[in-house]
Amino acid sequence: MKTTLLLILVISLVVLIIAPTNLVNAQQTDFVAIRGASIPDSQIDGNIGAEWNDASSYTDVSIPPNGVAHVWIKQDGTYFYLALEFLADSTDPWVAVEFGNSACMSPNADGALFNSDNYCPNSYSDISYTQSVGVASDECQDGKGAISVNASKFVSLELKKPLSCSDTAGKDVSWSEGSTYSMLMTWDSNGGGSRGGATNHATQIPVAQTILISSNSVPEFPFPLLSLGVLVAAISLVLLTQRRKLKTSSKL
Numbered sequence: 001m002k003t004t005l006l007l008i009l010v011i012s013l014v015v016l017i018i019a020p021t022n023l024v025n026a027q028q029t030d031f032v033a034i035r036g037a038s039i040p041d042s043q044i045d046g047n048i049g050a051e052w053n054d055a056s057s058y059t060d061v062s063i064p065p066n067g068v069a070h071v072w073i074k075q076d077g078t079y080f081y082l083a084l085e086f087l088a089d090s091t092d093p094w095v096a097v098e099f100g101n102s103a104c105m106s107p108n109a110d111g112a113l114f115n116s117d118n119y120c121p122n123s124y125s126d127i128s129y130t131q132s133v134g135v136a137s138d139e140c141q142d143g144k145g146a147i148s149v150n151a152s153k154f155v156s157l158e159l160k161k162p163l164s165c166s167d168t169a170g171k172d173v174s175w176s177e178g179s180t181y182s183m184l185m186t187w188d189s190n191g192g193g194s195r196g197g198a199t200n201h202a203t204q205i206p207v208a209q210t211i212l213i214s215s216n217s218v219p220e221f222p223f224p225l226l227s228l229g230v231l232v233a234a235i236s237l238v239l240l241t242q243r244r245k246l247k248t249s250s251k252l
């Protein structure tokens with residue numbers, strides 16, 4: 001019986017130590033960029049393939065001003081990786097992502113722009129947000145991005161961006177493991193660098209989402225109830241084993 005109690009105690013302590021840590025991560029960040037394999041520039045091609053298998057994957061992510069996206073996020077210690085796919089209402093939308101600032105279109109924030117007819121038709125531009133004209137392409141283009149939009153208006157984009165970059169003029173982020181940062185996403189299809197649709201990004205100001213740059217290579221255990229379930233199952237297993245032993249010994 002002493003052994004049983006000791007086992008229960010040890011399991012409880014392990015769960016109690018692990019669960020709150022993961023609960024904090026799960027509650028405080030929308031996305032966790034786990035450590036994964038590097039993606040070569042050649043695979044940043046607008047086609048989301050097996051290179052994203054070790055990334056954190058999120059479905060049903062709201063992408064303002066309307067739509068639902070599938071998002072993949074990871075990092076390799078040097079680069080931050082983001083992939084996104086969603087159904088647009090045009091074959092020529094633009095997509096913008098703002099990094100490192102929770103206010104939408106904050107002057108001097110870093111960003112990524114895809115398929116803007118004014119800045120980067122069918123491609124990607126490393127940008128910063130500005131007080132005067134909205135956005136500006138960095139003189140020093142860092143990282144790589146790609147976008148594809150098929151005839152069904154399905155958008156796929158991939159971004160590989162340095163976690164830390166010395167391009168202060170381009171307002172590039174300087175991110176490190178263990179910290180959480182803001183990200184905002186929006187898209188547009190009805191003019192001003194896009195065309196063919198009815199979606200105006202200005203109709204809904206995007207809310208900032210948060211990314212934890214994690215040193216873990218597997219997703220955090222995000223569900224406290226599962227932790228509790230594992231604990232109950234483990235205790236039950238121990239008690240059942242003990243009971244079986246007692247029965248066996250009483251038969252003898």
Ligand SMILES: [Ca+2]
Pocket residue numbers: 043044045046047048049051158
């Ligand atoms: Ca790819």
Ligand SMILES: [Ca+2]
Pocket residue numbers: 110111126127128138170171172
């Ligand atoms: Ca930039």
Ligand SMILES: [Ca+2]
Pocket residue numbers: 126138140141142167170171172
């Ligand atoms: Ca730059």
